[in-house]
Amino acid sequence: MNIQEFLTPESWFRRNAGPRYVQLRNRLAEAVAQGILAPGSPLPPEREIASITDFSRVTVRKAFEDLVGEGMIVQKQGSGSFVSTSPARVEQKLSRLTSFSEDMARRGKTSSVRWLERGLFMPSPDETLALGLSPEDSVSRIVRLRLADGKPMAIERASMPVDILPNPLEVETSLYEVLERHGTRPVRAIQKISAVNLKGRDAELLEVEPGQAGLRIERTSYLEGGRTAEFTQSLYRGDAYNFVAELRLAKD
Structure with missing residues (x-):
């Protein structure tokens, strides 16, 4: 199927399903x-999409602006709009403790x-210090490449005391889903972010x-009682993520 056929509105546009530009x-x-x-x-020009869909040029332009803001398409002066060769940026709020799987869903x-x-x-020195382990303790470790819609986004190295995650092979997709079942899901965390x-x-x-x-x-996560439950070191593509924090004016 070509893009003109794909955009023919009879197969996807619904009058009561939200704004036209969003659809x-x-x-x-x-x-x-x-x-x-x-x-x-390249994407078809705005005027061509407007003709195919019978939408206004303003509606098409707003849809393009959303996709540009998300990093899915790029616009080149004098050349038109093109599908990005990099993954669309994911905006991640720093005020919520969620898993990668939950964020993507x-x-x-x-x-x-x-x-x-x-x-x-056997734990590394960083894991021993972060998790409060003794040198003879073992550590439960999972290292994985995280992908969204098949595109690599991050390399994640998560470590936990063995009693928090006795069987690392139990984790197939979401670590936090497994910890939730065991009653050991963290409730708060401290994150340190640096450029590399x-x-x-x-x-x-x-x-x-x-x-x-x-x-x-680097994220250190804690259980309700304050015990350290997880130490995670991750590397993210710089062109795929925006981390957002809400700041409020402090009162004296």
Whole structure:
């Protein structure tokens, strides 16, 4: 199916299903997700989409603006609009303690995982310190590449005391779903975010050029009683994530 056929409104537009520009934005996003619009390919001009859909140019422009804001398409002066070759940016609020799977589900994306390491290991010095372990203790560790709609987003290395996660092989998609079942899901966390340049194997896994900007996040999570439950070190593609914090004026 070509893009003109895909955008014919009889098969997808519903008069009572929300604003026209939102429905058009969603249809264009589906075209990208299904490969009808491939990465780097041009989108039809606004006037052509307006003619196909019988929508106004203003409606088409608003749909394009949404997709540009999300990083799904890029606009080049004098050349038109093109599907981005990078994943659309995900906006992640720092005020909520959620899992990657939950974040992607809320955005209508399909999360998947490529396992890099999973099992019981001797703890590293960082894990020993962060989790309050003794040198002879074992640590439950899972290392995985996180993907959204098949595109690599982050490399995540999560470590927990063995009594928090006795069997790392139990984790198939969402770690927090497993911890929820065991009654050991963290309720609060402290995160540290720093900028890095992605190199070597990390850049290869994230499918970026070596030296490209990334985000390094260390998170220490706690149970209700204050015990440390999880220590996670993650590397995120710098072109795929925006982390957002709400700030309020402090009162004296």
